[in-house]
Every structure is written in C-alpha cells, then in structure tokens.
Amino acid sequence: MLKAIKAYLPLANDYELTLEGRIHDLIPENLEVWMANGVNRMSIGVQSFNTEVRQMVGRLDTKETVLERLAALKAYGQCSVVIDLIYGLPGQTMEVWEQDLADLVSSGVDGADLYQLNVFDGSDLNKDITNGKVPAAATTAMQGDMFEFGRKYLDERSYRRLSAAHWSANNRERSLYNTLAKSGVPMFPFGSGAGGNVDGYGMMLHRALKPYEDMVSRGEKPFMALMKQSELQPIVNQVVSQLEQGFLNIMSLVKMDSRLDELNWLYKLWEERDLVVYNGLLYKLTAAGEFWTVNLTQSTLEAVEYILTGKNSFAVEAVAAQDTKTISKENPNQQVRGIGQGKANISVPTDEDSETQRKEALITKAKAEISKSGASGESAERMVQAMYNLSADEIEYMMERMMS
Numbered sequence: 001m002l003k004a005i006k007a008y009l010p011l012a013n014d015y016e017l018t019l020e021g022r023i024h025d026l027i028p029e030n031l032e033v034w035m036a037n038g039v040n041r042m043s044i045g046v047q048s049f050n051t052e053v054r055q056m057v058g059r060l061d062t063k064e065t066v067l068e069r070l071a072a073l074k075a076y077g078q079c080s081v082v083i084d085l086i087y088g089l090p091g092q093t094m095e096v097w098e099q100d101l102a103d104l105v106s107s108g109v110d111g112a113d114l115y116q117l118n119v120f121d122g123s124d125l126n127k128d129i130t131n132g133k134v135p136a137a138a139t140t141a142m143q144g145d146m147f148e149f150g151r152k153y154l155d156e157r158s159y160r161r162l163s164a165a166h167w168s169a170n171n172r173e174r175s176l177y178n179t180l181a182k183s184g185v186p187m188f189p190f191g192s193g194a195g196g197n198v199d200g201y202g203m204m205l206h207r208a209l210k211p212y213e214d215m216v217s218r219g220e221k222p223f224m225a226l227m228k229q230s231e232l233q234p235i236v237n238q239v240v241s242q243l244e245q246g247f248l249n250i251m252s253l254v255k256m257d258s259r260l261d262e263l264n265w266l267y268k269l270w271e272e273r274d275l276v277v278y279n280g281l282l283y284k285l286t287a288a289g290e291f292w293t294v295n296l297t298q299s300t301l302e303a304v305e306y307i308l309t310g311k312n313s314f315a316v317e318a319v320a321a322q323d324t325k326t327i328s329k330e331n332p333n334q335q336v337r338g339i340g341q342g343k344a345n346i347s348v349p350t351d352e353d354s355e356t357q358r359k360e361a362l363i364t365k366a367k368a369e370i371s372k373s374g375a376s377g378e379s380a381e382r383m384v385q386a387m388y389n390l391s392a393d394e395i396e397y398m399m400e401r402m403m404s
Helices: 002-008 028-036 051-056 063-076 094-107 124-130 140-156 176-182 209-217 233-244 250-254 258-272 287-291 293-309 354-372 377-387 392-403
Strands: 018-021 041-047 080-087 111-116 166-168 195-198 201-205 223-228 276-278 283-285 334-338 345-349
Touching: 028 063, 041 063, 051 063, 063 080, 063 094, 080 094, 080 140, 094 140, 111 140, 140 287, 176 233, 233 250, 233 293, 250 258, 258 276, 258 283, 258 293, 287 293, 354 377, 354 392
Parallel strands: 018 041, 041 080, 080 111
Antiparallel strands: 111 166, 195 201, 201 223, 276 283, 334 345
16 A cells, blocks of 8 residues: 555645554554655554553553554654553553653654543543442543643653644654644545545445445445534634644634624633633633633534524533543442532443433534534435444544544
C-alpha cells in the first residue's frame, strides 16, 4: 500500500505520511519496510509509561521495553515520532502522571498527544472497574487537575501547543493531518474504517473487514455511511478549526453571516465563567477553557445552528461513567449517575439487555448529531436505518469519527 501511495498519488515535496502503531509493532523488519517506503511520521499509542498502569489497560510491554523501542525508532532519524499519553487511567495517580510526563521529555520524541480518559458505560474497562479488577479511574475534577499540571509542565519545557491535545517538542513535528482535518479540507478515505469528506459529502468505510472485503470483491464502494454535509459546513469548519487552535474570532464568522454576531453574548458569559478572555479582537481560551474545548465547541455549534436555522437539537448526555455513581432505589438493576448537584439523575441500565439498550442509546445520540450537521430527508433516514445493521461498537466508532 505504501508503494501504491507513492506511485499513484501526487504527493507534495513536504508531504506528511503518518503510520499509527503500538509499541509491539516497532520491530526492525517493520521499521525497515516503513522507512524505505516513505513513512516520515510515526504515531505510537503509549498511553502510560508506568508498567502497572499499562498492564491494567491491556498494554503488555513494560516501561523499559517502551523506552527501548522508542529509542530504536528515533535512531533511524527518518521520521517524526509522536506518542499518545492518556491522563486519568486506573491507578494513575498525580505522581504517576508526573513521571509519565518526565519520561515523555526524556524519551526525546518529537511530540505528544495528551488525551483525557473517558470511561463509557458497557465498555470492558467500566466492567473491570465495576467488578473490582482494576482501581477506579480519575474523576473529571481530578482529570482537570492532571490536564492543568501537564499543560504547565510542557509549557515550562518550551513545548509548543499545536492544537487542543497536541504538543510539539521541536520543528520536526508539524501535525499537519490533525490540523488540516479540523479545518475541513478534502480527505480521501482508504482502507477499512477510514473516514473522509469529498465535494460536500462525508463518508465512512466499513470498519468490519468481512463486509468491507465482500463489497470490494464485488466492485462496490465499501461505504458504511455516506451523507451530504450541511450547508453550514463552512461555518462549522471555521468554528472547529479556530477552537482547536485555542481561540474564536467571531468577526470572521460575522463576515460569513452577520447574524452570528449574537455569539458574543454566549462568549461574554463564558468570559465571566473564566473559560475565555477577550483581547479586543478575539476570544482566547483560558486553561479551563482548553480543558473543556470539546464541550465549548459543541455548544458553539449548537448556538450557530439555532441562530441560523431556528432548530434546537441540543442533546443532554449523561455524565462520564468515571464520575458519581449510586444504585437506583426504584430498580436495583440500574445504576444512577449524577450530572451535578441539585440536578436530575440519569439511569443507565446494567442488566442483560444492556447491549441492546446501549445500541438504542447510541442511535438516539447519532440522530441528534446528524440533525446538528444539518442533514435531513432520505439521506439522513437511510443513514439511521443502516445503523440498525451495525453493532454498538461500530456505531460508537462511526460517531467518534463523525464528531472528530
């Protein structure tokens, strides 16, 4: 496939070709092939350097192995090396997180993504926590402290923040894909599970190999989902791209539609809440705003939709599973997850039908996301109907790509 990319695609002189992998993939026979065929950026899912924490979440390689293989990869000198770290993992105390950051710096890799852990109801991790197999994950409040610590730690060491979650240690790491993808540039999907957008249509190829291979063998396009993007997509791209960079220039949106001046009311409110600061030209996210970037982006898009279309497709979602949990008095088979002091609780089924109910809940959420995108009519309905033929995991994966 790497040879085909070089042979058939018009690559720019400064192209970025990223290969994503895990530590156990970094063996000489793989590295030789990748480097010889144009890979110039490697993204490795480390999650944590701590051996005990890694093994709790299914990563078998020890800290020593991780550091050795990263060093071997760096020794090639032919690619930018970036790693993913997650904060809030079970067993990952603030001390462990600080050591993870120290190991990141000492490893000499060119950049890193710092991601917040989300524990989803019905996931294997949530089941392991519930059954006492692993310690509880950090609460959202604790994750906020970890984010602030990580942000300060890297800033003090001259790391440059390229986007909401991505940091660069030097000029070798550009993170072109992550930056351009958020701005809505055309993206051609290749391979099972790939997603993209071309000429106003968003698409997702089948994640499961069997239907993907069957459709390709029949000469059919292996789409799992295909939908026309909203007329608001250019505005959506501007909002997402700017907030990903840590700011919002409302005047640039007003030039696209004067009605969007109403967003100033919302951002002035957020300024009072210490989420943004206005510098006379644009609103910049504070440290707290950076932590809540995804939420602020979603709320801004919902406000844009309402201002421009009068539609209200706001979705009320349960709190992350790592936060407050009690048992419902009315139904012992249900866990009740609090969404804030003095507010209503949302019951999450945990009985034998949980997989079916999880699928229904995901489809309901997907309908809200499709509505927010501006899609309607037959194409939107076909997309929803297609979800009933997918597993809950496949729907969840598709939604992650829709909202990324």
